[in-house]
Amino acid sequence: MMQEAGQRLLMAGNNAIARGAYEAGVYFASGYPGTPSTEILEVISQYSEIKAQWAANEKVAFDEAMGVAMSGKRALCSMKYVGLNVAADSFMVFPFAGTVGGFVVISADDPGMYSSQNEQDNRYFARLAQIPMIEPSDPQEAKDYLKLAYELSERFSTPVLFRTSMRVSHSKGMVTLGERNEVGESKSYIKDVPNWVVPIFAKSLKAKLDAKLAAINEYVETYEYNRIEKGKGNIGVITSGASYTYTKEILPEASVLKLAITYPLPKQMILDFCAQYDKVYIIEELDSFIEDQIRAWGVTNISGKDIFPRTGEFSPDVLAKCLFEEQPVKDFSNEFNIISRPPQLCPGCPHRGAYLALKKSGALVTGDIGCYTLGALPPLGAMHTSFAMGTSIGNAFGFELGGINKVAAVIGDATFIHGGIPSLIDVVYNGGNTTVVILDNSTTGMTGHQEHPATGQTLQGKEAPKLDLVNIVKAIGVKHVQVADPFDQKEMNQAIKDALDNEGPSVVITNRPCIFARGEKQRPKTPYVIDIDKCTQCGACQRIGCPGVLPGEQAVIDDVSCTGCSLCAQACKFDAIYLKGE
Amino acid sequence: MANVTNVLLCGVGGQGVLLASEVLALVAAEEKAQVKQTEVHGVAQRGGSVVSHLRFGDQVYSPTVRTGTGDILVAFERLEAVRYGHYLKSGGLMLINDIEVMPGQIGEYQPYPTGIMEFVQNKGFQIQEIPATSQAKALGNPKVSSLIILGALSAHLDLSQQAWERVIRKRIPPKLVDINLQAFKVGVEMAQARAQAAVVRD
Numbered sequence: 001m002m003q004e005a006g007q008r009l010l011m012a013g014n015n016a017i018a019r020g021a022y023e024a025g026v027y028f029a030s031g032y033p034g035t036p037s038t039e040i041l042e043v044i045s046q047y048s049e050i051k052a053q054w055a056a057n058e059k060v061a062f063d064e065a066m067g068v069a070m071s072g073k074r075a076l077c078s079m080k081y082v083g084l085n086v087a088a089d090s091f092m093v094f095p096f097a098g099t100v101g102g103f104v105v106i107s108a109d110d111p112g113m114y115s116s117q118n119e120q121d122n123r124y125f126a127r128l129a130q131i132p133m134i135e136p137s138d139p140q141e142a143k144d145y146l147k148l149a150y151e152l153s154e155r156f157s158t159p160v161l162f163r164t165s166m167r168v169s170h171s172k173g174m175v176t177l178g179e180r181n182e183v184g185e186s187k188s189y190i191k192d193v194p195n196w197v198v199p200i201f202a203k204s205l206k207a208k209l210d211a212k213l214a215a216i217n218e219y220v221e222t223y224e225y226n227r228i229e230k231g232k233g234n235i236g237v238i239t240s241g242a243s244y245t246y247t248k249e250i251l252p253e254a255s256v257l258k259l260a261i262t263y264p265l266p267k268q269m270i271l272d273f274c275a276q277y278d279k280v281y282i283i284e285e286l287d288s289f290i291e292d293q294i295r296a297w298g299v300t301n302i303s304g305k306d307i308f309p310r311t312g313e314f315s316p317d318v319l320a321k322c323l324f325e326e327q328p329v330k331d332f333s334n335e336f337n338i339i340s341r342p343p344q345l346c347p348g349c350p351h352r353g354a355y356l357a358l359k360k361s362g363a364l365v366t367g368d369i370g371c372y373t374l375g376a377l378p379p380l381g382a383m384h385t386s387f388a389m390g391t392s393i394g395n396a397f398g399f400e401l402g403g404i405n406k407v408a409a410v411i412g413d414a415t416f417i418h419g420g421i422p423s424l425i426d427v428v429y430n431g432g433n434t435t436v437v438i439l440d441n442s443t444t445g446m447t448g449h450q451e452h453p454a455t456g457q458t459l460q461g462k463e464a465p466k467l468d469l470v471n472i473v474k475a476i477g478v479k480h481v482q483v484a485d486p487f488d489q490k491e492m493n494q495a496i497k498d499a500l501d502n503e504g505p506s507v508v509i510t511n512r513p514c515i516f517a518r519g520e521k522q523r524p525k526t527p528y529v530i531d532i533d534k535c536t537q538c539g540a541c542q543r544i545g546c547p548g549v550l551p552g553e554q555a556v557i558d559d560v561s562c563t564g565c566s567l568c569a570q571a572c573k574f575d576a577i578y579l580k581g582e
Numbered sequence: 583m584a585n586v587t588n589v590l591l592c593g594v595g596g597q598g599v600l601l602a603s604e605v606l607a608l609v610a611a612e613e614k615a616q617v618k619q620t621e622v623h624g625v626a627q628r629g630g631s632v633v634s635h636l637r638f639g640d641q642v643y644s645p646t647v648r649t650g651t652g653d654i655l656v657a658f659e660r661l662e663a664v665r666y667g668h669y670l671k672s673g674g675l676m677l678i679n680d681i682e683v684m685p686g687q688i689g690e691y692q693p694y695p696t697g698i699m700e701f702v703q704n705k706g707f708q709i710q711e712i713p714a715t716s717q718a719k720a721l722g723n724p725k726v727s728s729l730i731i732l733g734a735l736s737a738h739l740d741l742s743q744q745a746w747e748r749v750i751r752k753r754i755p756p757k758l759v760d761i762n763l764q765a766f767k768v769g770v771e772m773a774q775a776r777a778q779a780a781v782v783r784d
Binding site for chain 1 (some may be wrong): 593600607608611615616617618619620621622626630631642644645648649652662664665667668670684685687688689691692693694695696698701705719
């Protein structure tokens with residue numbers, strides 16, 4: 001990489017975190033793709049000094065990084081905030097042992113749910129696990145604070161939660177680079193059974209964990225990166241993360257206590273700060289995490305969620321509205337006949353063919369997390385639930401147990417590996433009749449096309465053993481397994497029908513790659529064309545929900561975006577759609 | 583805040599809005615103390631609405647631009663100028679690429695709205711329409727329209743032409759540097775011709 005210490009570069013928050021890992025001398029990094037965290041590991045993979053890998057899911061990523069940390073080296077694991085729900089089992093127990101080498105867990109939160117299924121304030125996880133948490137406000141801090149996180153981790157032998165948000169991860173700013181600190185093994189490896197076999201020694205370890213938290217509590221009171229920016233007047237603000245940047249825009253004169261470590265809070269520092277001002281605003285996105293703790297100390301001259309929202313992302317406009325009743329400039333596009341640009345499955349997306357067949361089958365379709373969630377929207381409307389990673393299969397089995405007939409689960413290849421396999425084992429074990437459709441598009445689509453165990457390549461693009469989904473499903477004990485081509489509607493319809501009719505568990509695996517998968521972008525494509533003379537304007541081709549079939553009375557196929565998948569031609573009863581040049 | 587320039591670039595996914603905003607941010611990074619850039623777009627898919635916020639100057643905190651404070655709004659497509667127009671300050675400059683991209687639709691069919699230019703004109707902005715897409719086609723590569731747009735934008739920003747050229751050479755794949763520099767120049771000339779015409783009119 002053309003990056004040298006001392007250089008000042010424009011970097012996105014996630015790239016800066018990756019650079020911070022490099023400078024901190026991190027030895028190993030693992031993770032699972034999830035917006036807005038994905039780029040952290042992708043960029044780390046470009047530093048040859050760091051061993052980095054995609055894991056099958058976030059818990060596996062956590063466990064691997066934890067093992068590396070116990071062996072005495074600096075380790076990192078990175079995930080979106082819901083990933084921490086998956087990793088939580090280990091995350092909650094490891095603090096009882098404490099780490100050897102520095103160990104940092106990155107949680108990328110998504111206030112405003114730009115690309116997420118729920119809104120969740122992961123700061124509670126730090127408090128729940130009794131470990132310290134650091135939050136950067138911009139790319140420079142993202143890099144610098146990651147290094148601080150490792151110092152903190154090793155000082156107290158504790159995992160550290162590094163919490164970022166979409167706006168910090170995905171904003172660019174100027175970053176001054178530093179040197180890599182080759183820490184090597186911060187502490188040498190010794191087998192430490194009384195700390196590591198947690199269930200047997202848990203009682204004494206809990207007491208040690210409480211004592212450790214008390215020591216960290218004391219340490220943060222004088223932590224230099226929890227800083228006070230003295231302003232004018234008698235208004236104070238306590239804030240952290242992206243909210244700090246909005247505060248500086250809207251209350252440039254106020255005195256600000258900017259927290260770097262947001263758990264545990266520096267109690268005395270905050271009490272002293274609050275005593276100095278008539279009013280102190282607690283400016284924090286999502287929940288009243290900081291405010292509740294300060295209120296519990298009996299402080300009353302503070303204002304937080306009484307005026308600021310608990311949901312959605314903050315912005316300078318949001319602060320101005322809450323503080324001064326200054327309304328943002330009205331979005332005038334609704335005075336105009338504006339049309340939205342809703343997200344849709346791409347032209348040539350193989351999921352479309354599977355959904356058309358599922359729709360025809362009339363089945364209740366439980367869904368999962370991926371691009372294919374878009375199959376719930378009209379005109380496809382062929383997916384009826386979507387909650388969390390891997391949930392579709394258990395839900396389908398549950399509907400079946402609840403007495404609903406004809407249920408199918410849809411789940412992507414990456415998601416099946418992440419969290420679907422145990423559920424399918426359960427269907428077989430408990431005698432279920434469930435149909436599972438694995439939408440195998442040979443990539444992790446929604447997060448930007450990452451490799452996974454069934455793509456045959458690693459994070460660095462090196463060849464890897466390719467997980468065979470058909471064999472895995474057979475080994476689980478599913479006897480009815482069929483691979484089907486989603487671009488062949490006859491074949492796909494038949495495969496779905498046979499699977500639903502089958503007595504016992506059944507799996508259909510689609511076999512067309514995402515249009516953005518490796519090798520697919522380069523594949524030459526011939527678009528389809530509509531023969532105006534044969535076309536009766538019945539609209540069947542438009543009802544397959546392909547953005548390449550343009551709306552309007554007379555359908556037209558956009559020859560730039562059409563990939564030649566042929567689904568519109570198969571939908572046409574009048575033979576009016578043909579391959580260009582034929 | 584004083585000395586901070588706020589620019590918004592908006593368009594439809596696939597038009598090159600994100601590349602253009604990266605180039606602009608890199609140019610600003612060469613010449614200004616602080617630059618922040620952020621964008622909002624939906625899931626990884628083509629055809630969605632995209633907006634990028636860029637702020638540069640002496641001291642920049644928030645990466646997002648407040649509504650009603652944008653100095654320039656660059657719309658790569660007409661309808662998107664309406665969608666994000668409220669970010670522009672009163673009397674601010676709207677640079678609009680004169681093309682219309684029909685949204686993909688999932689409900690009942692709605693035709694592409696008419697009267698966009700009259701509508702934004704009546705909002706009291708300075709409006710400049712540029713034929714970037716048709717000019718790019720004339721150059722032989724419709725994808726360089728984003729560089730034509732940047733060329734036209736550069737005439738309104740206090741960033742040196744040398745910095746623009748350096749960044750384009752660094753950021754664009756070598757094979758495409760020449761045509762992109764050519765496209766950028768077309769945009770600059772378009773803006774110059776417009777400025778001269780305005781002087782003559784006055």
